[in-house]
Amino acid sequence: MSTKKLLLVDDEEGIRRFLGLTLMDLGYEVETAENGESALKAIPEISPSIILTDIKMPRMDGIELLKAVKADYPHIEVIMLTGHGDIDLAIESLKFDAADFITKPIDDEVLEISLGRVMEKIELKDKLREHTENLERLVEEKTQRIIELERQNAACQVVEGLSEALSSAAHEVETGSGLFNELPCLVSIHNRYLEIVAANELLKERLGDVVGKNSFDIYSDRETPGNACPVQLTFDTGKGQRSKETFIGKEGEEIPVTVYTAPIPNKNGEIELVLDISVDMTELKRLNDELLETQYKFQRLFDEAPCYISVQNRDFTIAEVNRRFKEDFAEHLGAPCYASYKHRERPCDECPVQRTFQDGESHQTETVVTTQNGEQKNMLVWSAPIRNAYGEIKQVMEMSTDITEIRRLQDHLTSLGFMLGSMSHGVKGMLTALDGGIYRLESGLRKNDQERVTEAAAVLKNVVGRVKKMVLDILYYAKSREIEVETVSATHFLRDTAALIVPKAVAANVQYSVDIPEDLGNIDVDSSSMSAAIVNFLENGVDACSPNQPDRKYKIDVSARDLGDKIELAISDNGAGMDRETKEKIFTLFFSSKGKRGTGIGLFISNQTIEQHGGRIQVESEPQQGTTFTIMLPRKVENKKAQQSIPCS
Structure with missing residues (x-):
């Protein structure tokens, strides 16, 4: 912070200007503010050493301002400017730690003297602070030095006591008596020539009479002094060693041990002997090998199980997954399960994992998931608790079995009757509409009322179209059949199909635009099934734009492009859109986002039709932003029924 930086506060611009020039002539870096509030806002950025402020301001x-500055910035000195009539206020300001006050009109010499005194005060405070900091640092250094000396003294005492204890232990081992002969450890004493000079009874029992042998002789992988054993390292470094080693038993067997060595100094502080205490790890190694083998077996079962397995924490984060899960869904350890492979923003309704955490029981549910390759699978999900030694549920294992093929067979065998039953009311309504249309048609003919006849024909045409679509959906679903392709003009076929939806778009007040070029060439299609498939996407677009929002203009764009051996058809709307979960399930049988207005088979059949033609569909959608279906159709369809050429009209 610069000690020559000053903030001038006065509500009169003239005073700020002329007094500021005077202060700059005196060598100060001057910033100004028109009132106390502006000054407080400017202080953090300016960081002034002195504030020169008028007393009377709005x-x-x-x-x-003085009170606020001293509360938040006590190091800043404040000089008050006052008129002759405000002398009482100026004196009062001294009670609140103002550095000085100057009466108006301001005398330059008085101003310079006052500022000089304040600068001396600031410099004195800085020197005092620096001296205090140096003194504190010196005290800290001396304190640390005293503590270090005390630690060294304590360490020396510990070393002396340890040396005496080790010497006593060595004596007990040599004489064959005392605590170390009672310990269930292999204890030996080694001299500086790397010779074993003493051993306890347990070591002799396990390794034989090793007294007089080289220190490295008892190790299985040490053959010469050049391959240093822990005893030699202790002599070389002067420090105790800890390592995992292998001893050679008296029958030649290998004994895994953990070796601890400690130096034993003489009175001159030189290492005279080394104490070697080794713990037999044979049983521990056996148990560890069994544990590893068991873990390997369980891991192999975990990975090879013919289902997806994940272990989840209470917050639904994934803690572990098996190999099959990693292959199809990638490894999202630490991520929530509902986000990783169900692509949701919150836990699923009736989540079996959550229910297992709540009641400790296994639960079952059925769901649809999407793999990292975009493949949708029907899954039968089971949950099971994982408990600790106290019976507390710490995690839950979720096992998901792929039942896609089973569900597909069940659907083909049983769902037709269910579908017909669920459509009965719709069929009844259409039959009623047919009766009404026929009645209006007959009435119009009898009365020779052309307008009534036209209206009746429109009603009949609409109802017949709905009946046709429903019957075709049922037929396509109920009986799988090969498509019967024919070569047609792609331009005329797509334009004629797009035109079928115009009346519905007009009725829904949806802007409808078609951009299909003239020169798209020919394409092999089953005209009936492909037209129905495309109309399904178009009708879904109109439905997505209903009900209309008064302040929003809805539109559907249909366009096509020539991609050489393929034709790309794009159908876009700016309607309701879909979230990721809905987008991934729209081609699933009986899934509908329209509630009772949808059967859930239209897009399923459309997708099947396009796949039969060797095509594919790409879906892009965002909630409230709209949806785009991009359909890629090959010009030639292979391995289908013989084609017939349809001349372009």
Whole structure:
């Protein structure tokens, strides 16, 4: 912070200008503010050493500014400017730690003297602070030095006591008596020539009479002094060693041990002997090998199980998954399960994992998931609790079995009757509409009322179209059949198909635009099934734009492009759109986002039709932003029924 930086506060612009020039002539870096509030806002950025402020100001006067500055910035010195009539206020300001006050009109010499005194005060405070900091640092250094000396003294005492204890232990081992002969450890004493000079009874029992042998002789992988054993390392470094080693038993067997060595100094502080205490790890190694083998077996079962397995925490984050899960869904450890492979923003309704955490029981549900390759699978999900040694549920295992093929067979065997039953009311309504249309047609003919006849014909045409679509959906679903392709003009076929939806778009007040070029060439299609498939996408687009929002203009765009051996058809709308979960399930049988207005088979059949033609569908959608279906159709369809050429009209 610069000690020559000053903030001038006065509500009169003239005073700020001329007094500011005077202060700059005196060598100060000057910033100004028109009132107390502006000054407080500017202080953090300016960081002044001195504030020169008028007492009488609107909004916040000088006394209030002084109090605020001293509360938040006690190191800043404040000089008050006052008129002769405000002398009492100026004196009062001294009670609140103002550095000085100057009366108006301001005498330059008085101003310079006052500022000089304040600068001396600031410099004195800086020197005092620096001296205090140096003194504190010196005290800290001396304190640390005293603590270090005390630690060294304590360490020396510990070393002396340890040396005495080790010497006593060595004596007990040599004489064959005392605590170390009672310990269930292999204890030996080694001299500086790397010779074993003493051993306890347990070591002799396990390794034989090793006294007099080289220190490295008892190790299975040490043959010469050049391959340093823990005893030699202790002599070389002067420090105790800890390592996992292997001893050679008296029958030649290998004994895994953990070796601890400690130096034993003489009175001169030189290492005279080394104490070797080794713990037999044979049983521990056996148990560890069994544990590893068991873990391997369980891991192999975990990975090879013919289902997807994940272990989840209470917050639904994935803690572990098996190999099959990793292959199809990638490894999202630490991520929530509902986001990783169900692509949801919150836990599923009736989540079996959550229910297992709540009641400790296994639960079952059925769902649809999407793999990382975009493949949709029907899954039968089971949950099971994972408990700790105290019976507390720490995690839950979720096992998901792929039942896609089973569900597909069940659907083909049983769903037709269910579908017909669910459509009965719709069929009844259409029959009623047919009766009404026929009645209006007959009435119009009898009365020779052409307008009534036209209206009746429109009603009949609409109802017949709906009946046709429903019957075709049922037929396509109920009986799988080969498509009967024919070569047609792609331009005429797509334009004629797009035109079928115009009346519905007009009735729904949806803007409808078609951009299909003239020169798309020919394409092999089953005209009936492909037209129905495309109309399904178009009708879904109109439905997505209903009901209309008064302040929004809805539209559907249909366009086509020539991609050489393929034709791309794009159908876009700016309607309701879909979230990711809905988008991934729209081609699933009986899934509908329209509620009772949808059967859930239209898009399923459309997708099948396009796949039969060797095509594919790409879906892009965002909630409230709209949806785009991009359909890629090959010009030639292979391995289908013989084609017939249809001349272009």
